[in-house]
Amino acid sequence: MAKIKTASESLTIMTNIVLPNETNSLRNLFGGELLAKMDRCASISAARHCERRVVTASVNHVSFNHPIPEGGVVVLESKVSRAFSTSMEVYVDVWLDDPINQKKIHTNEGIYTFVAVDEFNRPIPIPEMIPETEEEKLRHAAAFRRKELSLILSGRMKPLESVELKKLFQEPQPAKKDKK
Numbered sequence: 330m331a332k333i334k335t336a337s338e339s340l341t342i343m344t345n346i347v348l349p350n351e352t353n354s355l356r357n358l359f360g361g362e363l364l365a366k367m368d369r370c371a372s373i374s375a376a377r378h379c380e381r382r383v384v385t386a387s388v389n390h391v392s393f394n395h396p397i398p399e400g401g402v403v404v405l406e407s408k409v410s411r412a413f414s415t416s417m418e419v420y421v422d423v424w425l426d427d428p429i430n431q432k433k434i435h436t437n438e439g440i441y442t443f444v445a446v447d448e449f450n451r452p453i454p455i456p457e458m459i460p461e462t463e464e465e466k467l468r469h470a471a472a473f474r475r476k477e478l479s480l481i482l483s484g485r486m487k488p489l490e491s492v493e494l495k496k497l498f499q500e501p502q503p504a505k506k507d508k509k
């Protein structure tokens with residue numbers, strides 16, 4: 330297995346049309362249906378990265394910025410944004426594609442954590458991930474903070490044990506004066 334992979338090697342794109350049985354009473358795509366689609370897309374990215382079985386460990390963030398109407402063409406794009414030891418963060422971007430007017434609206438994004446597991450569901454090491462584009466580098470840089478926040482929210486880490494996250498809340502230290 331390659332020890333280092335790029336983000337683009339995990340790129341997964343899923344295109345669907347929204348059917349009536351997936352909509353809410355406003356005839357827009359039901360949020361839970363979208364979450365399931367995002368989880369499927371992200372899990373394939375995670376499995377592509379580590380070439381192993383993966384499980385969803387947490388859904389760290391999901392935003393619903395724009396409704397997706399019945400009959401709409403929904404495009405999901407996911408990539409691993411950072412690989413840790415056995416876990417990895419996967420970013421999912423969702424677009425409403427209007428092929429007739431050639432418009433694409435960014436409707437949602439979601440950030441998931443997956444863990445690679447062996448046949449006994451024990452976490453196993455995964456390859457490193459190298460970001461290449463500017464967006465991949467930004468997402469990679471912020472992923473450690475998000476991991477810490479997710480671990481704190483799930484009760485797996487005490488806030489004072491965090492490294493990167495704690496820095497955000499620390500008062501800037503006054504500049505030291507030169508001694509005469």
Ligand SMILES: CCCCCCCCCCCCCCCC(=O)SCCNC(=O)CCNC(=O)[C@H](O)C(C)(C)COP(=O)(O)OP(=O)(O)OC[C@H]1O[C@@H](n2cnc3c(N)ncnc32)[C@H](O)[C@@H]1OP(=O)(O)O
Nearest residue numbers: 372376377380384385386387413414415416442452479483
């Ligand atoms: C071959 C290629 C083909 C490609 C094409 C095929 C595609 C084929 C795709 C099929 C894809 C199926 C995808 C199913 C997706 C579900 O639906 S899975 C179902 C829902 N999820 C579950 O049931 C998981 C249940 N939970 C568990 O099994 C265990 O809690 C876990 C997640 C394995 C963790 O186990 P644990 O013993 O607590 O492990 P622990 O060592 O404490 O933590 C392991 C890592 O997870 C991290 N972690 C744990 N919890 C969290 C959290 N809440 N937040 C952040 N990180 C966390 C830890 O920090 C640690 O990270 P590292 O520092 O090692 O990187």
